[in-house]
Amino acid sequence: MKGNKLVNNKQEPLTFELITYSHMVDKVILPYKKNLASIGIDMKYRVVDSSNYFQRVRTLDFDTIGNAYPLGLSLGSELFRYFHSSNADIPDTQNLAGIKNPVVDALLEKIPNAKTQQELESIIHCLDRVLLWNHYGIPLWYFGKVRVAHQSNIRRPETETDYPMIINTWWQAE
Numbered sequence: 001m002k003g004n005k006l007v008n009n010k011q012e013p014l015t016f017e018l019i020t021y022s023h024m025v026d027k028v029i030l031p032y033k034k035n036l037a038s039i040g041i042d043m044k045y046r047v048v049d050s051s052n053y054f055q056r057v058r059t060l061d062f063d064t065i066g067n068a069y070p071l072g073l074s075l076g077s078e079l080f081r082y083f084h085s086s087n088a089d090i091p092d093t094q095n096l097a098g099i100k101n102p103v104v105d106a107l108l109e110k111i112p113n114a115k116t117q118q119e120l121e122s123i124i125h126c127l128d129r130v131l132l133w134n135h136y137g138i139p140l141w142y143f144g145k146v147r148v149a150h151q152s153n154i155r156r157p158e159t160e161t162d163y164p165m166i167i168n169t170w171w172q173a174e
Contacts, residue, residue, distance in 0.1 A: 016063040017044040021053035025066050028140050058092050066140070067096060075124060076111045083131065084108050097136040104130055
């Protein structure tokens, strides 16, 4: 990432490269690039072949990438892998931002010891605020629903739960 340098008494724009391996994210990235340009930030957007992309991610050889953080039903281990200092700056890490923050570490270490749902939610909300405040990532989208395509003979329980995608509770009607 190249910072704002003063060249010939003129401020150069902040410049960085975002790499991805598919044009599937163009509809999100291109408007983002345009918005950044409107405030004087030059984002180079490059789609590279998948082997090159994954090699660069494994060796942390990038300015910026698009990334999703899949989470399970029980928070803790995924968040630890994504954000704890012990997972920063190592090959094949999931801490792609290289986060080394003692406050983040302390919050992550509290998660397994939470005694109540309310305590867990408080820790997670604090973690969210710290991660956002430190600008380790830029949330570009969120979709709070799960889409599923299935055949009309597939049935699932009529009672809705907080976790509608527990597929092993679904069955095929005769």
